[in-house]
Amino acid sequence: MTDADFAFIRRLAKERTGIELGDHKKEMIYSRIVRRIRALDLGDFRAYCDYLSQHEDDELTPFMNAITTNLTSFFREPHHFEFLARSVFPELKRRQAGSRRLRIWSAGCSTGEEPYSIAITLSQSLGTERWDARILATDLDTNVLNHGRAGIYAQERVAGIDPELLKKHFQIQRGKNPDDDKYRVKEPVRELIRFNQLNLLEEWPMRGPFDVIFCRNVVIYFSKDTQKILFDRYADILAPGGYLFIGHSESLHGVSRRFEPLGRTIYRRIQ
DSSP states (O other): HHHHHHHHHHHHHHHOOOOOOGGGGHHHHHHHHHHHHHHHTTTSSSHHHHHHHHHHHHHHHHHHHEEEEOOOOSSHHHHHHHHHHIHHHHHHHTTTTOOEEEEEESSOOOOHHHHHHHHHHHHHTTTTTTEEEEEEEHHHHHHHHHHHTTTEEEHHTTTSSHHHHHHHEEEEESSSGGGGGGGEEHOOOOOTTEEEOOOTSOOOOOOOOEEEEEEEGGGGGGHHHHHHHHHHHHHHHHHEEEEEEEEETTOOTTTOOSSEEEEEEEEOOOO
């Protein structure tokens, strides 16, 4: 992969997805794009760049799937889910007792562990109460969205879940050997979530308002200017007093004044 090839790839990534690929990402991009080169039976990176230019309608989605990072786990950053259960959901249940409507968005949902963790926490909070509760789970990568829709996970993916929650909200799918067992999220939890592809930098089809937005470990790939635009849009689609959860390495300092910090990467919309 020449410098010119990498320059083309990083320029296209920024234009289409907002993702900033620094020089330190070159080795990672090499290892991911080379798989597409082999799949398409092309000779080298120059040939792939030419192919991508000529067949963008067909190849853009596989290209975006290849360059995006999808590191996630159930109940990752557990203090966020503890805060949901202890503070956010009880408050929303009081505030919206009349409409009994709750809307939550998991932006950058990857393979579904985050929205399912939210849904399990919400299900635990609602108990037998009947609410119009929905969780929107979006990602740029169509492959991870298909994984999320299926809701099936290997044993190592669910190993950290509390055994009582695992028994209540997952169904075991037995394999030939015990090590091959898989776990599928049960229907009542899966029914809470809708998985859709979405490029955060393009037009959003949903109107909101959302009560809670999770956007964790997503904006670290965006420039500061792009982050400012994105968080302004989040504020616009959040209900007044709505909550925003971001990743442990992210901050709104110098990015947005429309949220107040509540500590530990939890924010509330104030304007």
